[in-house]
Amino acid sequence: MTTEELKGKVSKNPVIQKFRMPIQGMTCAACVSAVENAIKQVPGVASVNVSLVSELADITIKPNQANSSAIVHAINSSGYRCGLKNVAITIDGSFDYASSKVLREIALDIDGVVSAQVQSASNQINIELINELIDFDSLQNKIEGAGFKITDFDSENPIESEVNRLSRSAEIKHLRRKFIVSLLGSISLIVMMVLASNKLIDGPVAINVISAFIATPIQFWAGRQFYQSAWGALRHCTSNMNTLIALGTTVAYFYSVLVIFDSGRFIDSEKTYFDTSVMIITFVLLGRLLETIAKGRASGAIRQLIGLQVTQITIEREGIEMTITPEEVIPGDQVTVFPGERIAVDGKIISGTSTVDESMLTGESYLVDKNTGDLVFGGTLNQAGSLLISADKKGDESALSQVVRLLQDAQSAKLPIQQLVDTVSAKFVPTVLLISLATFLGWYIYGPDPSFRLALLNCISVLIIACPCALGLATPTALMVGMGRSAQLGMLIRDGDSLENARKVNVVVFDKTGTLTLGNPSLVHVSPKNSASRQELLSLVAAVEKFSEHSIAKAIVRGAHQLVSCTNYPVSSFQYAPGFGVRAKIDGSWITVGSSKLLEDSEVGLDKPSISEMDVLAGNGVTPIFVFRDDSLIGILGVSDTVRPEAEEVIKRLKLLGVRVLMLSGDNKMAAESVGGGLGIDLVISESSPARKIEFIKSLKDSGDYVAMVGDGINDAPSLAEAHVGIALATGTDIAIEAADVALVRGDLNNVVQYFQLSKSIRTTIKQNLIWAFLYNLLLIPIAAGLLFIVFREGNVPNSFNWALGVDGFLNPILASFAMALSSVSVVSNSLRLRNWSKK
Known part of the structure; x- marks a missing residue:
């Protein structure tokens, strides 16, 4: 198999196109299934894989069959949001309505552009696009080809945007604000309850009205995300974690509103549950906040790598100095790097000498000397002198970019066990809804008085305590942290x-x-035979082996030129036989250079002195190499590696x-x-x-x-x-x-052992997470449904458990919400332990 054939075998299928898109708003495995199903229904989509923790969708489409805007619409309509890039393009001169329409149509005609809005007053077109699908040169050429002149091209910095996305800084800020407001509301309601219980506030109607005034903005502003996600799922006839939260808090809230307006006509109690709905939302938001912070920490390894990439590069192109992004770098661009700066591109040093810190790639702490002609890599740190570097790769093809992509692929991967988890999660929420309905009907029909209130509270407890989030996070969080740690170790x-x-x-x-x-062999033995001179032997061998990429061939060529002044023979008909050697024609004769395997597969034999020489070399760990001119042995070489x-x-x-x-x-x-x-x-x-x-x-x-x-x-x-x-x-x-x-x-071969050890630790963590998530739901859902009332009978709950179960064995819905929040945080926290996994 040739190198080109092998490359074709392991390369990506050229018939399909793959891109990656950030997805926002997913909280559990049911959300993942909903997003995947929505995308799969778009015509032309070949496959999709969505990761809950990294919040990325890897989408494979058939060229010219899938519309990117349709994919974005499908995701948005299912109740989630796509992470799109915003670009503002300024056009020279003013344009009328017709020109605006043409400009917008040009932009929308490019695959990857989701929306385009023309602002005539500012001469700008604002574009939302899928970053990985857009060829910015094509976008610019199409716009300028239609007669428009671009004067400014302003877009979000992709590196900063990705670091911010992974750190989840905006999401954390949003959740923190809502949690603080909800917490203040909860504290206010608790204070009112204390004051009322001490007869410092009279009038249950007034208390209920004030409670409603406090609870309403929390229910519909702080809890808005639950409704949005639940509604999106309902539109596609599915359900998710937010369905349970929205349903549970809504039942408590509207029952309480009904109590206020009923005035005792049909409901014989003035007891409301505004405090229950508010505290449930508060605890859920606290859990989401802690979970999001933990997810941000879980992505620390990949954020560290992405942060090494230079965001702006000053280059010289055709004698003109300009500032561009890494994506705009093309091979041949010349970049000047000053002491203390990170090298922006992979390339070769044109001029200058320095020492470079390559620890981010090699893991070695020592500095590497760099001189003219040496290769350097993007993201490494220039320490001493100024360097002029010629880029030999595009910015997104650098060694660092490839490492980042491989790590993202690994963190988005799914283990076989995840298929079982996804199957269970897909049926989990509908099952919980049925259990909660059965709980309500069972306690309402057969429960003791007040049966309706007991049925309502137990129903809410079941809805709130069920946690598919923990199930959904069990595998991907461990994978993300573990894969990140493996990357840090090399x-x-x-x-x-x-x-x-x-x-x-x-x-x-x-x-x-x-x-x-070490893969750095050296030529240690040269023995000419049959009247061939040392100079002739090494010149012939160097002429043939220079066409081979094998490390031994390179060592022979390097050693030959170090030992003698080689004659530059013209070579023709070069042939390579893997595992045997190489041969080529020089001056009409076949020059063959190869291993002892050549002798077994040919009629050429060795005399006793040559066999003895071969045995001595091999016995000392030196690889013997034989050189033939046609059928005549003209030399034996020895190559040794450490x-x-x-x-x-x-x-x-x-x-x-x-x-x-x-x-x-x-x-x-x-x-x-x-x-x-x-x-x-x-x-x-x-x-x-x-x-x-x-x-x-x-x-x-x-x-x-x-x-x-x-x-x-x-x-x-x-x-x-x-x-x-x-x-x-x-x-x-x-x-x-x-x-x-x-x-x-x-x-480093030590990484082979560490790979097996770390893999075991990741699998162990996943098992621990899954056991916790399954046991949590298996044990606590029956308790929330009121099972302990039957176990303890009325009034027999041990005093030490009264704080959680009261005197009758009924779980407080507020405590249920706290337990639910704690379950997800526990899974993520357990996975975060892998960040400190050490070499063994």
């Missing part, structure tokens, strides 16, 4: 399946070169986890076993071509083993894709990383 886990599969892995297979070794210092300890720790450790290598048997034996590896398979590596992985899987493969090169990519879990060292090739499930961005 591990990018691609999806939830990688976490699930980690617990099943019982065999870990390592590649040798560049994985167990074993990673942490490799032996990592092998020991994996074995302590109960994992068998194997090694696959394309090297000869003696050299491979020299490395593997020294590290204590259970089984070494040498002289393995990429095809043989795949067959070996398949044989392990067929025998019932769960296999993780650790590699770094193009040759490893098929094996990484074949294994149950592919782990790539990010110091390797892009294609290997793309084929893997886990990328170790620091190139």
Whole structure:
């Protein structure tokens, strides 16, 4: 399989288009289902995955079939909001109604533009759009192509907007304001109750009217979000957590209003429940506030990464200095970076020398010296001198941007257990509604007097205490925090399946070169044969190997040029055989350079001195390389690599986890076993071509083993894709990383062990969350329905429980709302413990 074929195999399907959109207003798994179902009903949508915690929808559409505006409308009509970007474009000169209409139609004709409003007075068009679908160059060209001249292009800074979204600062501010107002209302009602009970206020009608005056704005202003979400769900014949809250508080509020207007005609009590509805809203808002703050903390790792990106870049383009955003950078742009500034783009240094802090990518605390010609990466910190850098990638294709995207993908992933949770959550709210109705009817028909009031309070308690939020948050919060922690430690886990599969892995297979070794081999042995000179041998080898990307080939070329002045031979008919070597024609002869595997598959043999030389090299851990001119051996080279210092300890720790450790290598048997034996590896398979590596992985899987493969090169990519879990060292090739499930961005083998340990901790946290969420609902819903009245009988509740259950065993709805709020906060708080997960 060629590199291009492999890239095609692991790359995205070009027939479909995928984009990511923020969604606001989701509180439970039922909300997620509602959003997903609304989007799926839009024609042309191929798939959708919505994350509750990251509040992102990953949407895949078929080109020219799905209208982005229809997707936004579907989300909004279901009671939720889309996070859209606002852009204000100023047009030169004034324009009339006809021009305004043309300008608006041009904007709306671009896929990704949701709305466009022309402000003739200010010569502006204000556009709402889906950021990931918009090509701003196309937008500008279409507007200017219609005869309009753009003088200013003002848009929200995408990096600042995303950091603010993830920190949830606006949502926290909004919830805090509503909570404070509700709390003041609750305190006011409590004070009135105390005063009334001490006969300091007379007249129940006056007290009820004042209570209604306090409760009304809290019910319909502070509680507005519950009604909006519940109404949106009802329009689509579904229900969610907000349905339960809205219904429970509304019953309490309007029953109390009815008491005021009834004046004792049909209702024989002057008791109202304004305090109940207000306190329920207060506690729910408190829970939402604490939950939102915790979610903001859960996104700390990705906010830290995004915050490293430079928001404004000053470049020189065609001799003109201009300030642009990272998205507008194109390869070839020249950027000046002064001491103390973050490097804005991935690129190559044109001039200047400095030291750079690359710890955000490598995790290493030491500074890296940088000179002209060296590569630098966006987000790293320039420490000493000024640098002039030529960008070699677009801003959104930088190494840092790729890390952020991988982390977002991982945090939005869903584990298989989430499917069960989603199924339960989808039926949870309708089930609770039926239970609350049965509770009301049961106590009203069969309960003791006052049966109506008991039925009402127990019904409200059931509605309020039920908490699908905890169920919905159990898995995604643990995933978000755990994935964020893994990124901080240098591990990018691609999806939830990688976490699930980690617990099943019982065999870990390592590649040798560049994985167990440092991947920086050197030429240590040169032995010309059959009258070939040292200069001729190395010149021929360098001429052929310069076309290969293999690390050993690069080491040979580098060493050849260091040892002799190489002749620049013209090369033709270059051929590459993975696992064997390379060959090409030079001056009419085939020059073949390859491993001992070549000897097995050809009729060419070695004399005894050459065989002895090969054995000595291999016995010392040096890889012998053979050079032939046609069928004549003209030299033996030796290439040696250094074993990673942490490799032996990592092998020991994996074995302590109960994992068998194997090694696959394309090297000869003696050299491979020299490395593997020294590290204590259970089984070494040498002289393995990429095809043989795949067959070996398949044989392990067929025998019932769960296999993780650790590699770094193009040759490893098929094996990484074949294994149950592919782990790539990010110091390797892009294609290997793309084929893997886990990328170790620091190139540290200790991360292999940490991946298995952290995966276990994440799964344990998810189990704890789910057990808590299920037990909470399983135990407290029957108590809220009045089960303890039957258990304790009338007046037999222990005194120590009177504060919660009264004397008869009925749960106070206010306490139910507090318990409900506490359940979600407990789940999120438990997940936040993963932020402090330490290396072991």
